[in-house]
Amino acid sequence: MSNFVVRRLLSVIPIALIVLVTVFLLLHIGPGDPAALIAGENATPAQIEQIRERLFLDRPLLEQLFLYLSHVVQLDLGQSVYSGLPVLSLIAQRIEPTAVLAVSTLLLSVLIAVPMGVWAAWRAGSTVDTALIVASVLGFSVPVFVIGYVLVDVFALRAGWLPVQGYKPLSSGLWNCFRSIILPSVTLSFLFSALVARITRATMIEVLAEDYIRTARAKGAGNRRILVVHALKNIGVPVVTVVGTSFAALLGGVVITESVFNIPGMGRLTVDAILTRDYPVVQGVLIVFSFVLITVNLLVDLSYALFDPRVRQ
Amino acid sequence: MTAQQPFLSLRNLSVGFGPQGAIRAVRDVSFDLEAGKTLCLVGESGSGKSVTATSIMGLHKPGSAVVTADRLRLDGRDLLSCDEAQLSGLRGSLMAMIFQDPMSSLNPALTIGFQLREALQLHEKVSRKAADARVLEILQWVRIPDAARRMNAYPHQLSGGMRQRIMIAMALICRPRLLIADEPTTALDVTVQAQILWLLSELQREFGTAIIFITHDLGVVAEIADDVAVMYAGTLVERGSVHDIFERPSHGYTAGLLRATAEFVPGEESLGRLEEIPGNVPSFSMLPKGCSFVDRCRFAAPSCHERTPDWRQVAEGHDTRCDQPIDDARAASALRETMI
Numbered sequence: 328m329s330n331f332v333v334r335r336l337l338s339v340i341p342i343a344l345i346v347l348v349t350v351f352l353l354l355h356i357g358p359g360d361p362a363a364l365i366a367g368e369n370a371t372p373a374q375i376e377q378i379r380e381r382l383f384l385d386r387p388l389l390e391q392l393f394l395y396l397s398h399v400v401q402l403d404l405g406q407s408v409y410s411g412l413p414v415l416s417l418i419a420q421r422i423e424p425t426a427v428l429a430v431s432t433l434l435l436s437v438l439i440a441v442p443m444g445v446w447a448a449w450r451a452g453s454t455v456d457t458a459l460i461v462a463s464v465l466g467f468s469v470p471v472f473v474i475g476y477v478l479v480d481v482f483a484l485r486a487g488w489l490p491v492q493g494y495k496p497l498s499s500g501l502w503n504c505f506r507s508i509i510l511p512s513v514t515l516s517f518l519f520s521a522l523v524a525r526i527t528r529a530t531m532i533e534v535l536a537e538d539y540i541r542t543a544r545a546k547g548a549g550n551r552r553i554l555v556v557h558a559l560k561n562i563g564v565p566v567v568t569v570v571g572t573s574f575a576a577l578l579g580g581v582v583i584t585e586s587v588f589n590i591p592g593m594g595r596l597t598v599d600a601i602l603t604r605d606y607p608v609v610q611g612v613l614i615v616f617s618f619v620l621i622t623v624n625l626l627v628d629l630s631y632a633l634f635d636p637r638v639r640q
Numbered sequence: 641m642t643a644q645q646p647f648l649s650l651r652n653l654s655v656g657f658g659p660q661g662a663i664r665a666v667r668d669v670s671f672d673l674e675a676g677k678t679l680c681l682v683g684e685s686g687s688g689k690s691v692t693a694t695s696i697m698g699l700h701k702p703g704s705a706v707v708t709a710d711r712l713r714l715d716g717r718d719l720l721s722c723d724e725a726q727l728s729g730l731r732g733s734l735m736a737m738i739f740q741d742p743m744s745s746l747n748p749a750l751t752i753g754f755q756l757r758e759a760l761q762l763h764e765k766v767s768r769k770a771a772d773a774r775v776l777e778i779l780q781w782v783r784i785p786d787a788a789r790r791m792n793a794y795p796h797q798l799s800g801g802m803r804q805r806i807m808i809a810m811a812l813i814c815r816p817r818l819l820i821a822d823e824p825t826t827a828l829d830v831t832v833q834a835q836i837l838w839l840l841s842e843l844q845r846e847f848g849t850a851i852i853f854i855t856h857d858l859g860v861v862a863e864i865a866d867d868v869a870v871m872y873a874g875t876l877v878e879r880g881s882v883h884d885i886f887e888r889p890s891h892g893y894t895a896g897l898l899r900a901t902a903e904f905v906p907g908e909e910s911l912g913r914l915e916e917i918p919g920n921v922p923s924f925s926m927l928p929k930g931c932s933f934v935d936r937c938r939f940a941a942p943s944c945h946e947r948t949p950d951w952r953q954v955a956e957g958h959d960t961r962c963d964q965p966i967d968d969a970r971a972a973s974a975l976r977e978t979m980i
Contacts, residue, residue, distance in 0.1 A: 538744040544699055545739075546759040546810060547732035549725070556758075560749040635749060636794040 329639050335628050339621060346617040350610050351395045355388070365408050365606050378408065382607070404614065405607035409600075414611035417596065422615070424494045425592035427504065428581055429574075431512040432519060437570060440520035444527025445554060445562075451532050459524060466521025471580050475514040475587040482510060492589040511588045515580050519573065526569040530562040537561075563634030571627030575620055646672035647850050648696070648818060651711035655691050661706030663924050665691045667875045670951075673867070675817065676848040680861040680882070682897070683871035684921055689854045692871070693820045696852075697737050698727040714818060733763040735818040736811035741827050742803035746795035752779075752806055753791030759810045778809045782839055801832035808836070812843060819843070820852045825860065837864055858901045862886065870894045873921055873932040880958030890954045890965035892937035893917070931962070939964055 354361045362379035363370070370378075379385050382405070383394050398405065404414035447459040483491040489510050495503040534540065535558060543557045582594030593612060600608035631638045655666040666688040673679045681689045694700055695707045698719060712719045715734060722730070731737075739745045747755060756775040760766065766774070772791070779787035782805040795803055804824060811819060821840065825833035841864060843849055853864060861868060865882040870893065878891040889895040896917040919936040922928060928935050930945045937944065941964050949963040 538739060538741060539747040541699060542739065542745045542807070542810075543747070544728075545697060545731055545737045547728045547730070547762045548758070549728050552762075557747055557750070561747070563749075637748065637796050 331632060331638060332629060339625060342621055347396060347399060350613050351392055354606055365604050367604065404611035407605050407608050409603045409605045414607050417608060418611055418615055421591060421593050421596045423496060424590045425581055425594060427508055428511055428592065429577060431508055432515045432577060435512055436516045436520035436523055440523035441527050441566065444524040445531050447528045448531030448535060449554065463521035463525050466517040471514060471518060471583045472587050474517050475584060478510050478514055494590040511584050511590060515584045518580055519577055522573050523570060527562060527566050530565045531558060534558045534561045560634055564631055567627050567630050571623050574623045578616055645716065647675040647715060648673040649711055649713045651709060653692065653695060653709040653712060655695050656706040657704065665874050665924060669876050671869050671879055673850050673852065675850050676844060677866040678851040678853055678864050679867045679869060680865035681852060681854045681869050681871060682856065682861055684856060686921055687871040688874040689871050690822050693822055693852060693854055697731060697735060697820060732759055733814045734816055736816035737820040737822065738807050738811050738824045740823040742800055742807050745807055746803055748795055752793050756810050756813060760813045763814050774813065778813050782809045801828055804828060804836060808839060815847055816849065818850045822854045858897065873927060874924060878960045884955060884958040890960040891962045892939045893933045895966055939966060
């Protein structure tokens with residue numbers, strides 16, 4: 328394993344610590360007494376006191392932080408103030424639909440956007456290219472819920488091919504799960520593939536103008552070979568970067584999409600927790616999302632070594 | 641022209657860019673090249689040397705250039721009537737090209753071995769093992785030290801001189817009969833430059849390859865050329881043997897180029913100030929009426945402003961596109977003027 332990989336793996340530790348401390352401090356940054364905030368407007372002083380003790384809010388800040396970190400390390404994210412259930416099991420119940428939605432959207436977008444971007448770049452300036460640019464501007468600018476409701480209207484209500492809303496878990500069979508997730512992930516793919524297609528197109532145009540592409544043509548490589556063998560590997564780094572960094576935006580979109588399609592996932596859990604001031608749940612969700620993003624970015628960086636031999640040293 | 645067809649023959653090659661090829665970067669270029677000979681294409685930056693070479697290879701980006709010619713024949717084939725697939729088949733096998741910048745001309749994501757093997761396997765059906773053997777052989781031929789290990793190296797791990805030798809190896813692996821070298825030594829150290837030139841002459845001796853060598857370095861021309869073609873503002877202005885061009889330049893531009901070149905004479909203290917050609921190369925959209933060199937030519941006559949000069953023969957195999965070709969007497973008097 329090269330130096331680069333080791334260094335990048337080690338850099339996860341400080342990032343994770345910063346995330347945890349920030350999430351912990353969230354509770355204390357806002358104005359007022361956190362215990363009173365959580366207890367709500369109609370709570371009695373006794374109830375507030377009870378919450379204060381349960382969340383260790385009566386201890387000194389540093390001790391609280393230490394307690395919090397030591398619990399998180401043991402995978403104890405506390406209990407929901409609202410339902411009293413452990414936050415971890417709440418998240419465990421909700422994570423599958425979100426994971427399925429995010430992964431299927433990611434796959435769908437990349438499978439559509441990268442070939443489209445490459446095609447448009449190859450035919451830069453043509454009708455195909457212009458059509459792609461227009462489509463990607465639309466994909467960017469039409470809100471997710473508009474696309475969602477239009478798709479539901481056409482494919483679920485009028486055509487009746489797909490369920491209007493709801494989620495069927497993987498345990499109910501792959502096909503059922505797939506059917507329930509098609510419309511949500513297509514909806515969410517618009518935004519994501521618009522982004523990826525544009526970056527692919529731009530990078531591809533740049534790469535196709537490189538001297539080494541001319542060299543490949545000079546030695547007699549045909550068009551397809553130039554695209555697949557000589558150009559594709561060189562657009563890897565920028566394309567994977569945009570896929571990774573916009574994964575955060577994708578998670579944001581997941582929250583809205585889950586509301587539109589009534590999917591009981593992490594997005595809904597987040598929204599509900601914020602509305603009920605269920606701070607432990609909010610914190611838990613934040614930690615999970617943050618660690619997913621840290622992992623995605625780690626994978627993105629490690630993939631650089633795959634595409635670009637200059638990074639490996 | 642001899643009865644037998646020359647190996648490479650161009651007649652009135654023109655290349656236009658932009659809408660309908662309106663910007664004519666190359667106009668009416670004609671020359672022949674015999675197998676085993678070296679033609680140097682000489683001229684300032686932007687004179688159309690590279691565009692001419694790229695057109696022979698058919699390497700302009702599809703749809704970007706309009707190439708026309710009365711004749712563009714290589715080894716009996718009409719290159720103009722070839723489609724892209726046919727040209728792909730010829731590129732790398734019959735004709736190959738080396739480029740100016742070895743730093744950017746190799747694919748950074750692929751190993752040296754892969755890029756060389758590909759050049760071979762695109763044109764010849766050989767097994768991976770046989771291909772590797774050929775790659776190793778050609779790497780040793782271009783004097784890559786430790787060649788077997790270098791096959792697994794990536795371009796960024798090699799020096800500029802070594803990369804250019806890789807480029808040469810890649811161009812030569814299928815033993816092309818025409819090699820176009822577009823300023824292959826410009827980006828390299830002088831010592832490396834000498835090695836590269838030596839390699840090319842070695843190649844020519846061994847395989848009888850015809851070489852078009854593009855350069856603006858007249859020192860290199862003197863060393864390697866059989867024939868010289870001088871380009872100015874997109875067109876050829878003079879062509880002849882290297883001896884004719886250096887000893888009896890008959891176009892004002894050729895004479896100017898030669899006078900602007902440093903010549904080191906042993907025993908002389910200083911070179912003195914080099915003479916420059918006044919003015920700049922005109923842009924393609926603002927070519928002067930008549931001869932395109934007229935505004936910078938010290939020999940220009942009033943008639944030069946009026947009509948575009950035709951080719952005229954100065955001597956056997958030595959042509960100039962000038963209505964007032966320099967004869968020795970005029971050259972001598974011009975030279976005297978410079979002395980004063």
